[in-house]
Amino acid sequence: MKRKYNINNLEDLHLQVRLLKSEYTAKGDALAGDSKKYLHQFTLNGFIKKYATPSAFLKIDDKFNISSKVLSMALPLVMNSTFFKGSGLVTKALVGLASGKLGKSLDAEHLSAIFNSVTSWFNKPKKTKEKQALEVDYGIPPDSETY
Structure with missing residues (x-):
């Protein structure tokens, strides 16, 4: 899927990078949450709670x-x-x-x-460790001057 962006200056470029980063993290969180729900329904506890x-x-x-x-x-x-x-x-x-x-x-x-x-x-609440988000490299150096 090819996207077309209307980028005319450096501010537009930084705005688009921030939008892509936020979209990336939102989709990643949604995918992780959906996969946990999907896998939970196939555990023994999920079957027992259902049936x-x-x-x-x-x-x-x-x-x-x-x-x-x-x-x-x-x-x-x-x-x-x-x-x-x-x-x-x-x-x-x-x-x-x-x-x-x-x-x-x-x-x-x-x-x-x-x-x-x-x-x-046996099902004690598990403590979750917060993972730091990895910085995604989009190929644009932060100090580049693209005029």
């Missing part, structure tokens, strides 16, 4: 109560196979009953609240 919302769970969960049924079956299996691996039959039965009752009481709202609180522990 694992309480409203998405509640639409299905209100009719079928899937989350509590799955948790009432899966939680006793997980607890007995990991934490209480070497315990006896009575302990495993009590853990199975207690975790089954706990699984029935948990629903999609509780699960999303627990997940959000756990992710907030």
Whole structure:
């Protein structure tokens, strides 16, 4: 894309250089911001915020109560196979009953609240360092006398 500039004197030249520098920085900032937004939507956190919302769970969960049924079956299996691996039959039965009752009481709202609180522990606000803008060379020496 070829641009035509109407430059008649040194003041017009300096004005055009300043305009080009400001346009360059504005486009660079916009591109950096847009690319950060674009890449953020493909992170694990972006997917979870988009699809694992309480409203998405509640639409299905209100009719079928899937989350509590799955948790009432899966939680006793997980607890007995990991934490209480070497315990006896009575302990495993009590853990199975207690975790089954706990699984029935948990629903999609509780699960999303627990997940959000756990992710907030790991997602600390990051300190951003301000980078100094690099001086762009447009090929015109600052002390040139172009009359």
